[in-house]
Amino acid sequence: MASRRSAGPAGPTFTERARRQQIVECAIDLISTRGYPATSLAAIAEEAGISKAAVLYHFTSKDKLDRATLDHVLEQFFAYVTERVERERDPVEAVVAYVRAMIGYQQANRRHVRVITEMLLDDGGGTRLKTPGSHDTHDRWQRLARMLAAGQEAGRLREFDTRTTALAIGGAIDNVISYWLVHPDVDLDAAADELVAFTVNAIERRG
Structure with a gap:
């Protein structure tokens, strides 16, 4: 009905x-x-x-409210990241924008980070996933992997396995944020700079 x-x-x-x-x-x-x-x-x-x-x-139902809450948070998060990534035409700068946007949004929206880390433990079917952050869910690593593949096709990124690299970059971001949630005195701006350097060194074609 x-x-x-x-x-x-x-x-x-x-x-x-x-x-x-x-x-x-x-x-x-x-x-x-x-x-x-x-x-x-x-x-x-x-x-x-x-x-x-x-x-x-x-x-x-509670389930429908839970889903609406998580969807609202994720939609705002992904819209923020997507907007900043799409401003960049250079593939390397697009990945840099991704890393900075991922960190920047969570730094500015601590309540939403808490919701994500709490609710992404649940896959919507009542089964809890294995790790907070869960960069391998909700198409997160796939989106980044597609960006990396586009950069390879453009000749700006070296050859590597895009899935493994996307998971490594996403996992680094998630671990920094997880640590910051417990230790809020961590300088996330400095951490973002380190993550950008880590990422660029890992993906950029040299020479």
């Missing part, structure tokens, strides 16, 4: 969209502070100042 909010041909109203966004933001706040397992529908409803039934009116 279709939910009441989607029964009309025009879809959700402005008010309903605003309420859904409020609920998602409350979920982000709670997951980032309490952790994913402790963030219940009741807790989200209390944070939003509405009833649990009102939350279910907009999302119908």
